[in-house]
Amino acid sequence: MARIGVFVCWCGSNIAETVEVSKVAEVSKSIPGVVYSVDYKYMCSDPGQELVKNAIKEYKLTGVVVASCSPRMHEKTFRKAALEAGLNPYMLEMANIREQCSWVHNNMDEGTQKSIDLVRMMVEKVKRNKPLDDISIPVTKKAMVIGGGVTGIQAALDIASGGIPVVLVEKESSIGGKMSALDETFPTLDCSQCILTPKMVEVAQHPLVQIISYAEIEKLEGFVGNFKATIRKKARYVDVDACTGCGTCWQKCPVKVDSEFEQGLGKRKAIFIPFPQAIPSRPRIDAENCLKLTKDRCGICEKVCPTKAIHYDDKDEFMEVEVGAIVVATGYKIMPVSAFPEYGGGQYPDVVTSLQFERMVCASGPTLGDLKRPSDGKLPETVVFVKCVGSRDPEHYHSYCSKICCMYVAKQTMLYRHKVHHGNCYVFYIDVRSNGKNYEEFVRRAQEQEGAQYIRGRVSSIYKDGDDMVVEGADTLTNSQIKVKCDLVVLATAMEAPDGIKQLAQKLGIGYDQHGFLTEAHPKLRPVETATAGIFLAGCALSPRDIPDSVSEGSAAAAKVLGLLSKDTLDKEGVVAIVNELTCVGCQNCIRVCPYNAIELKDICNRQGELQRQVAHVNPGLCTGCGTCTPSCPSRSIELQGFRDTELYAEINALAEL
Amino acid sequence: MQELVKKAKELIESKEVDLLIGYQSDGEKGAKPLFVKNTQQAEKLIFNQYCLNNLVTYLKRPDVKALKKVAVVAKGCDIRSFVMLLSENQVSRDAIFIIGMTCDHVVSPDGTGENEKCTTCKVHNPHLADVVLGAPVPEKIAKDKPVHYAQLEKLNAMSQEERWAFWQEELSRCIRCYACRQACPLCYCERCIVDFNTPQWIDTRSNPRGNFAWNIVRALHLAGRCINCGECERVCPANIPLMLLNQSLQEEAQEKFAWEAGYDPESQPPLTTFRKEDDEDFIR
Numbered sequence: 035m036a037r038i039g040v041f042v043c044w045c046g047s048n049i050a051e052t053v054e055v056s057k058v059a060e061v062s063k064s065i066p067g068v069v070y071s072v073d074y075k076y077m078c079s080d081p082g083q084e085l086v087k088n089a090i091k092e093y094k095l096t097g098v099v100v101a102s103c104s105p106r107m108h109e110k111t112f113r114k115a116a117l118e119a120g121l122n123p124y125m126l127e128m129a130n131i132r133e134q135c136s137w138v139h140n141n142m143d144e145g146t147q148k149s150i151d152l153v154r155m156m157v158e159k160v161k162r163n164k165p166l167d168d169i170s171i172p173v174t175k176k177a178m179v180i181g182g183g184v185t186g187i188q189a190a191l192d193i194a195s196g197g198i199p200v201v202l203v204e205k206e207s208s209i210g211g212k213m214s215a216l217d218e219t220f221p222t223l224d225c226s227q228c229i230l231t232p233k234m235v236e237v238a239q240h241p242l243v244q245i246i247s248y249a250e251i252e253k254l255e256g257f258v259g260n261f262k263a264t265i266r267k268k269a270r271y272v273d274v275d276a277c278t279g280c281g282t283c284w285q286k287c288p289v290k291v292d293s294e295f296e297q298g299l300g301k302r303k304a305i306f307i308p309f310p311q312a313i314p315s316r317p318r319i320d321a322e323n324c325l326k327l328t329k330d331r332c333g334i335c336e337k338v339c340p341t342k343a344i345h346y347d348d349k350d351e352f353m354e355v356e357v358g359a360i361v362v363a364t365g366y367k368i369m370p371v372s373a374f375p376e377y378g379g380g381q382y383p384d385v386v387t388s389l390q391f392e393r394m395v396c397a398s399g400p401t402l403g404d405l406k407r408p409s410d411g412k413l414p415e416t417v418v419f420v421k422c423v424g425s426r427d428p429e430h431y432h433s434y435c436s437k438i439c440c441m442y443v444a445k446q447t448m449l450y451r452h453k454v455h456h457g458n459c460y461v462f463y464i465d466v467r468s469n470g471k472n473y474e475e476f477v478r479r480a481q482e483q484e485g486a487q488y489i490r491g492r493v494s495s496i497y498k499d500g501d502d503m504v505v506e507g508a509d510t511l512t513n514s515q516i517k518v519k520c521d522l523v524v525l526a527t528a529m530e531a532p533d534g535i536k537q538l539a540q541k542l543g544i545g546y547d548q549h550g551f552l553t554e555a556h557p558k559l560r561p562v563e564t565a566t567a568g569i570f571l572a573g574c575a576l577s578p579r580d581i582p583d584s585v586s587e588g589s590a591a592a593a594k595v596l597g598l599l600s601k602d603t604l605d606k607e608g609v610v611a612i613v614n615e616l617t618c619v620g621c622q623n624c625i626r627v628c629p630y631n632a633i634e635l636k637d638i639c640n641r642q643g644e645l646q647r648q649v650a651h652v653n654p655g656l657c658t659g660c661g662t663c664t665p666s667c668p669s670r671s672i673e674l675q676g677f678r679d680t681e682l683y684a685e686i687n688a689l690a691e692l
Numbered sequence: 693m694q695e696l697v698k699k700a701k702e703l704i705e706s707k708e709v710d711l712l713i714g715y716q717s718d719g720e721k722g723a724k725p726l727f728v729k730n731t732q733q734a735e736k737l738i739f740n741q742y743c744l745n746n747l748v749t750y751l752k753r754p755d756v757k758a759l760k761k762v763a764v765v766a767k768g769c770d771i772r773s774f775v776m777l778l779s780e781n782q783v784s785r786d787a788i789f790i791i792g793m794t795c796d797h798v799v800s801p802d803g804t805g806e807n808e809k810c811t812t813c814k815v816h817n818p819h820l821a822d823v824v825l826g827a828p829v830p831e832k833i834a835k836d837k838p839v840h841y842a843q844l845e846k847l848n849a850m851s852q853e854e855r856w857a858f859w860q861e862e863l864s865r866c867i868r869c870y871a872c873r874q875a876c877p878l879c880y881c882e883r884c885i886v887d888f889n890t891p892q893w894i895d896t897r898s899n900p901r902g903n904f905a906w907n908i909v910r911a912l913h914l915a916g917r918c919i920n921c922g923e924c925e926r927v928c929p930a931n932i933p934l935m936l937l938n939q940s941l942q943e944e945a946q947e948k949f950a951w952e953a954g955y956d957p958e959s960q961p962p963l964t965t966f967r968k969e970d971d972e973d974f975i976r
């Protein structure tokens with residue numbers, strides 16, 4: 035016999051103002067099966083919970099209905115209290131008489147009647163509930179970081195320092211990301227490589243970090259605590275274990291092509307490392323330009339390699355890793371000049387991107403820090419910087435602000451003036467956004483002490499006049515049209531989501547916004563989590579950020595990973611789907627609609643081991659209890675525990691029978 | 693019919709198949725199913741425009757499934773239901789030998805004139821078969837809309853109240869014999885939802901509530917799957933125009949998902965497809 039207790043909460047005046055709570059408690063007593071009911075001011079308070087616990091014991095309750103707020107608020111609280119009183123927690127249900135009643139009604143009679151109905155429904159349901167057990171799943175104590183920029187490096191280091199092994203997967207042949215290409219960094223003007231390379235070395239030397247470079251994620255299966263990733267190690271044509279990084283091969287290689295790392299301003303070989311401090315310091319062959327691989331000629335690198343590390347028949351390889359948590363730190367890319375027809379669309383060599391400018395002034399750049407303009411090598415006496423190129427322009431390009439261009443343009447004007455003391459530099463801007471620690475002071479220094487001349491306005495066109503470049507635009511402060519003749523134009527082009535990011539997000543099952551940036555579970559309260567448990571985000575993969583923010587987020591994501599992997603098992607609710615194998619016909623409807631790939635076909639064989647038929651089978655570890663499968667089954671052969679047909683039907687009937 | 697009989701004998705004699713399902717004369721003008729297990733029975737096989745039955749429907753039966761290999765005589769339209777069974781994991785391709793018959797048209801269920809469904813047929817020459825018999829039929833330009841019942845258009849033009857009254861009248865005749873379900877090649881559930889009684893979602897009594905629930909659920913379970921064979925309507929003893937329900941859902945599937953069931957065994961019915969890259973623009 036069911037012995038149900040009903041506990042009606044006032045929620046202060048939140049409920050009591052619109053619902054006659056004492057009447058709800060009183061009427062509840064007449065519902066068949068209810069042996070006890072009471073109302074109380076704050077049911078979730080300690081004394082309120084005690085009330086529930088004591089009643090469970092005293093009246094030997096077999097089921098409880100708490101009529102209060104949404105189960106999203108306090109279901110956990112009350113189920114825990116039930117457990118402490120010795121009742122299976124799934125024998126407790128909540129009737130939501132706040133969000134679904136008092137907050138949406140203002141008539142006392144209606145509110146009271148509806149509350150009684152809601153209580154009656156839940157009483158009928160809880161009478162049919164079955165006790166359920168939580169499911170405990172083991173956790174793989176290993177993490178994966180995707181993207182080896184400064185963000186990913188930081189995350190990997192922090193996770194490894196916490197004692198958890200990390201696999202760091204980087205798309206390029208070296209870790210380091212964009213920061214390895216920067217010159218000096220705002221707001222302190224310390225050399226980027228000088229602060230990054232120690233971190234790169236530290237992560238490479240860490241015994242718990244395994245770096246897999248020139249690799250991408252092929253596939254991800256599994257779920258929080260138990261992911262299985264397949265990593266594609268792209269053909270490198272160099273055996274990284276045999277290679278010592280001596281460099282003979284790339285010195286001897288006859289092919290010269292534009293270097294991606296140098297932003298097309300310098301050359302590299304067909305077998306190459308992107309930059310001298312690359313980690314791992316092992317080259318790869320660029321199959322599209324290698325003479326051996328394209329025309330079956332040359333073959334010099336194989337001949338000169340002292341350790342026989344070159345293999346022209348190398349193929350993509352796949353490796354599987356099992357990890358419990360994942361950090362995605364895939365960073366950004368910047369828009370190329372060619373995207374802007376109004377600024378020459380890439381036809382003028384002396385219109386460059388800000389990242390190209392970093393390489394032009396960098397001591398390790400293609401000119402070893404000698405500032406020369408690309409067209410004729412002349413020292414630029416006048417430079418124009420244009421901000422917000424492709425950003426904050428919803429009609430033509432991106433609606434968002436790339437956030438850090440204001441800062442690095444100020445920095446670049448200084449870097450320029452430090453090289454060319456007598457040079458002129460102009461900055462076209464819309465606003466100057468400098469809201470970080472010491473940032474405003476930094477911009478002021480550029481303007482007041484380092485002679486950068488800021489012009490407020492958008493640039494309408496850039497063209498060539500003889501040897502000079504001409505920048506035309508509006509000065510919106512003086513309301514006049516201006517033309518500036520210069521030697522070099524630097525465009526602070528927008529930061530964008532990197533190539534292939536949507537495909538990656540789809541493989542991982544995480545969300546992205548209309549710009550391709552990955553989306554956090556909650557912009558304020560869960561900024562480094564995704565909606566998929568166990569997958570975290572950090573750095574420019576989310577949206578444009580500077581180094582301090584990126585690094586902080588790398589550490590934040592690492593803290594989340596360490597928290598998750600500190601336990602040996604994860605407990606999850608017993609609310610999972612179960613298949614009735616007697617009636618399932620294996621039509622696969624449920625399998626196809628399950629968003630978590632939690633269902634598989636299972637063979638039913640006779641005693642001779644011959645296949646009789648196939649039915650669906652739910653992996654309880656993977657099932658999230660979303661319930662998508664249940665309505666897809668025509669014959670109602672798959673049911674969600676805690677929401678079984680009999681339970682829901684009783685709920686509906688309780689309402690219909692009025 | 694020489695070819696058909698010859699092929700059937702060959703299959704039976706060589707023991708390639710345990711059973712062959714085909715048509716025989718019903719003694720008058722019409723045709724009825726024939727189950728061939730020996731060469732003698734094979735002599736009775738016929739194929740003509742009176743062969744209306746969709747014999748693929750027998751493949752869903754457990755006793756037929758238990759056989760190692762079965763041959764079935766099928767028109768292009770019937771083969772569309774075989775394609776659905778394949779994509780829904782109900783038959784194994786290796787276990788079935790399909791004798792595809794080219795077909796210009798069949799007669800309408802009352803035996804007079806061309807069957808409506810044949811005017812939109814795109815598979816006069818079977819699209820998937822182990823052997824195709826009969827002279828090739830020139831493919832005609834089929835009407836692009838699957839819906840040809842002038843009545844459906846009339847129904848769509850009605851007001852909601854009129855439509856409700858129409859169906860109330862039609863469905864009131866349903867005697868809940870479930871012949872529609874038994875004849876349908878795609879109603880293969882081990883336990884149909886109408887036989888599910890914990891709880892009993894669908895009233896089994898022949899009353900307005902029960903009849904509406906049953907006929908609507910049946911139609912919805914076939915949404916995006918029904919291949920327009922017309923068997924359900926043909927077998928209904930109460931002459932309920934079930935194809936009106938089926939076809940209005942077919943129209944939806946085609947408009948919303950550009951989907952027609954039963955042509956491509958690799959593609960999946962739209963209502964049970966989940967794609968992460970789906971815009972989900974219907975969720976607000």
Ligand SMILES: Cc1cc2nc3c(=O)[nH]c(=O)nc-3n(C[C@H](O)[C@H](O)[C@H](O)COP(=O)(O)OP(=O)(O)OC[C@H]3O[C@@H](n4cnc5c(N)ncnc54)[C@H](O)[C@@H]3O)c2cc1C
Nearest residue numbers: 181183184185205211212219220364365366573574580581
């Ligand atoms: C011109 C310029 C100047 C700047 N100057 C400064 C400055 O002075 N100070 C400052 O604080 N910030 C500066 N920044 C910003 C700085 O570059 C970024 O904040 C920082 O690089 C972000 O690091 P990240 O690791 O998030 O991204 P990234 O540096 O972009 O690293 C991402 C890494 O992930 C890899 N990756 C991408 N996709 C995949 C994939 N699918 N699988 C595996 N790996 C993948 C990439 O190859 C890359 O190695 C500047 C930016 C620009 C454009």
Ligand code: SF4
Nearest residue numbers: 628657658660661663
């Ligand atoms: S409840 Fe959701 S996650 Fe679980 S098997 Fe069904 S569809 Fe998959």
Ligand code: SF4
Nearest residue numbers: 618619621622624667
């Ligand atoms: S939808 Fe139903 S019948 Fe089909 S496989 Fe799943 S549980 Fe079985």
Ligand code: SF4
Nearest residue numbers: 866867869870872928
């Ligand atoms: S065949 Fe006709 S009468 Fe029989 S159940 Fe179906 S609709 Fe009703």
Ligand code: SF4
Nearest residue numbers: 876918919921922924
């Ligand atoms: S619902 Fe009717 S027309 Fe559609 S496949 Fe089934 S029997 Fe054929």
Ligand code: SF4
Nearest residue numbers: 668879881884885913
């Ligand atoms: S009506 Fe639905 S549940 Fe019944 S047999 Fe047909 S598909 Fe299955």
